[in-house]
Structure formats: structure tokens, C-alpha cells
Amino acid sequence: MRHHAALVLLIAGTGVLLLSGLALLRLPAPYLRLHALSPAASLGAPLVALALAVDNGPGRGAVKLLVIGALLVVGGTVTTMAIGRTTVRNEHPELAEPYR
Numbered sequence: 001m002r003h004h005a006a007l008v009l010l011i012a013g014t015g016v017l018l019l020s021g022l023a024l025l026r027l028p029a030p031y032l033r034l035h036a037l038s039p040a041a042s043l044g045a046p047l048v049a050l051a052l053a054v055d056n057g058p059g060r061g062a063v064k065l066l067v068i069g070a071l072l073v074v075g076g077t078v079t080t081m082a083i084g085r086t087t088v089r090n091e092h093p094e095l096a097e098p099y100r
Contacts, residue, residue, distance in 0.1 A: 006055035013047030020044060030087045034080055041076025045069075 020040035027033050049069030053062040 002054060002057065006051045009047055009051035009054060013044050013051060016040060016044035016047065030091075031084070034084050034087075037083070038076065038080045041079060042073050045072045045076070 017040050020036045023036035024033055024040075027036055046069040049065050049072060053065035053069070056062045056065060
């Protein structure tokens with residue numbers, strides 16, 4: 001049963017990553033690409049980490065994988081915000097002046 005749950009989570013996470021990758025290739029503007037990057041970083045990769053933790057079973061290995069998944073959620077959000085802010089500063093310096 002645990003293996004089936006891990007397989008469902010892995011398929012869901014891989015699907016999110018693949019769809020985000022296709023959207024990243026398809027979308028033309030940097031701001032639109034951020035919408036493709038965000039789900040991959042904050043949902044796809046943590047789902048894969050959760051699938052590995054479920055398949056690994058209870059123990060230290062699963063806890064480590066869950067911590068990695070939590071770090072990916074936080075890191076993905078911060079990375080998306082940093083890329084957006086850098087894009088605004090480079091393309092529209094007059095808009096980014098209050099943030100300096």
C-alpha cells in the first residue's frame with residue numbers, strides 16, 4: 001500500500017515538473033516564465049521528496065527527505081521572488097528605485 005501511495009505522489013510531482021518545464025519553454029516573457037517556475041519549485045520537487053519519504057518508510061531517512069522537501073518549498077518561493085525582483089530592476093530601473 002505504501003509503495004502505491006509513493007507511486008501516486010511521484011507521478012503527480014513528475015507531472016507538475018514536466019508541465020512546468022513545457023510552460024517554461026513555451027512562455028515568451030520573463031514575468032510569464034515565473035508562473036511556470038513557481039509550481040515546479042514549490043510543488044513538484046516537494047512532491048517527489050514526499051514520495052521518496054513515503055517509499056522509504058518511517059525512520060531517519062524519511063525525516064531527512066521531509067526536511068529537504070520543506071526546504072524546497074521555502075527555497076522555491078524565495079527564488080521566484082528574487083528572480084522577479086532582479087528582472088524588474090534590470091528591465092525597469094525607474095520602477096525598482098523605491099526598493100533600493
